[in-house]
Amino acid sequence: MKDVLLILGASGQIGNELTQSLRKIYGNERVIASDIREGNADMMNSGPFELINATDKNQILQIVQKYKVTQVYLLAAMLSATAEQHPQKAWNLNINSLLAVLDLAKEKHIKQIYWPSSIAVFGPTTPKQNTPQKSVMEPSTVYGISKLAGEFWCNYYHDKYGVDVRSLRYPGIISWKSKPGGGTTDYAVDIYFSALEESKYTCFLSENTRLPMMYMDDAVNATIQLMQTASHKIKERTAYNLSAISFTPKEIALEIKKHIPEFEILYKPDFRQKIADSWPQSISDSKAREDWNWQHQFDLSSMTKDILTNLKEQRSTLKL
Template sequence: MNNKTIILILGACGQIGRELTVALREIHGTSHVIASDRYANRTDVPNYMQIDVLDGERLKHVVKQHGVTQIYLLAAMLSAKGEQDANAAWNLNMQSLITVLNIARDEKLDKVFWPSSIAVFGPRSLKFNCPQETRTDPETVYGISKRAGEYWCNYYYEKYGVDVRSLRLPGLISASAPTGGGTTNYAVNIFHEAIKHQYFECYLEESTVLPMLYMKDAIRAIIKIMSAPSEKIKVRTAYNLGGISFAPCDLAAEIRKYIPDLKVVYQPDHRQVIANSWPASMDDSGARNDWGWAHEYNMAAMASAMFESLKAIKKPSLDHYPEFLIEDVAAI
C-alpha cells in the first residue's frame, strides 16, 4: 500500500463529480486529487486531464504514471437517455467498470468507488422501505448495467481482493451542475424553471413518490463509506442509501413557500414508466449500522439550500453550462 493517497476521479465534470472533487480536495489537497473527463480544454479546473474511460491503455498509463491509489468512477449513461441507445449505455456503463476493476487488481489500488442506483430495483421489488436484500428485476438498460456491476464489484472483491465500495444512490438534487438524462431530474429542473418563469412542466405524475437526496448528503455518504475501515464494509455489491422521499406535488408545495405564483403542469411521458418501477423509499439500515450513515437534509432544508445556492448564479439556467456537461453525470 502506498504511503500517500492519490485519487483519480473519472467523470469529474458531472453532477456528482463537480462537488466530490471539491470535497476530496479539501481533505487531500488539489495536487492529490486528479480531475478527469473525456473533454479537453478544461483550463478552469486545476489538476485536470482528459481521459476517456473506455480507453483502457490511456487510463492504465495515467494510474501508473501518477501513482494513483484510489479511483472514483462516476461516468455513466443515465436511465432515460440510456433507453434511447441501449448498446451505447451498456458499453459505457459496463466496460468502464470492468476496465477500472482490472486496473485496480493489476496495480493493487487501495480502493475503488463506483455508484450503483435504485434503478437496480423493478416493479416487483418492495415499494416502501425497500430492503437491502430483495427481488431486483430492473427494466432499464441503466438498471440492468448497475445490477450487473454490483455483482462484478463483489466478484472482484471475493476473487482478487479489490476493495471496491458502492452505494445505491437515489435521485440527487444539486444547484451546482446541470442534469442529464435521468428520471429524477425534474427535482432539480423545477427550481430553475420556478425562478425563471414561475412555470414548470413535469414529466411525472404529481403523486409519484421517489427516494431523493440532497447532493451534500450524497457527497458525505461517499466520503464516509470510502473512509470506513474495510472490516466495516459488509456489503460488497452496493449499500442501499436513503434520505428523503417525496412526490412532485410535495416539492412544488415547498417551492411555493418561496415562489407563491409557481404553476406546475403535469404531462407524464416515457419516464413515468421508469419511475413506476422504482421504490418510493429505501431501507438503508445496513449503511447506518455498518458505517454510521445518516442524512442531514430533509425536504425543507434541501429547498432552502437550493434557493440559497441559486442566488449566487446570476442566470439560474442550464444555458450557461457547456453542452458536454449535460451528458456526463452519474445519477438516475
C-alpha cells in the same frame, strides 16, 4: 504513502461536486479530475485534469502510473433516460469502464475503487415501500440492468481477487450547481431553476409519483464517508442502499410555493413515467447506518431553502 485519487467522469453532476470536496480534504494536487470532455473553470483551474476515455484501460493505466494513483472513483456512466435511447452504447460505457478499473485493481495498480450503483437496480416486482438491502431485483431499464450486473462484478472481484471496491445505490440526486444529466429523477433539479426563472414548471412525471431523493451535499458526504471507513466494517460488496428523503412532484411544488407564492406546476408525463413507476418509493438504508454510521442532514424543507438561496445569490452575482 499518501493517497492520490483519480476521478473518472469528473465533469458529471456528482463528479463535479465530489471532486471539489475531495480536493478540500486531500489537497488539489492529489485529486486528479478526468473526463472525456473538459470540465468547468473551477475544476480545470483548481487542480490536475486529464482527458480520458473511461472504457480505455490502457489510457487509465497511463494516468494511474503518471500520478501514482491509489484510489479510483469511477463516475462515468450513461443515466437512465438517456440509456433507454442508446442501449448498447450505455451498456458499453457502464460495464466496460467498470471492468477496466476492476482489472487495474486486480493487477495491483490501484488499491481502492469507488463505483456508484443506483436504485435503478430495483424493478416493478421490488417492494415499493422501505425497500430492504436485499430484495427482489428485476430492473426494467438498460441503466438498471447495467448497474445490477456491475454490482455483482464488484462482489466477484472482491471475493475472488480481494479487490477493495465500494458502492452506494444512489437515489435521485438534487443539486443547484449543475444542470441535469439525463436521469429520470432530474425533474427535482429542473424544477428549482424553472421556479426562479419562469415561476412555472412542466413536470414529465405525474403529481403523485413518489421517489427516493437526496441533496447533493448528503450524497457527497456519504461517498467520502464510505471510502474513509475501515475495510473490515464494509459488509456489503455489491452496493449499500442509501436514503435520505422521499417526495412527489406535488410535494416539492408546495414547498417551493412557500418561497415563491406565484409558482405554478403542470404535469405532462412522458416515457420517464414508466421508468419511475418501476422504482421504489422509499428505501431502507439501515445497513449503511449500522455498518458505517451513515446519517443524512437535509430534509425537503431545508434542501429547498438552501437551493433557492444559493440560486438567487448565483443569479444576482451573474447580473453584476
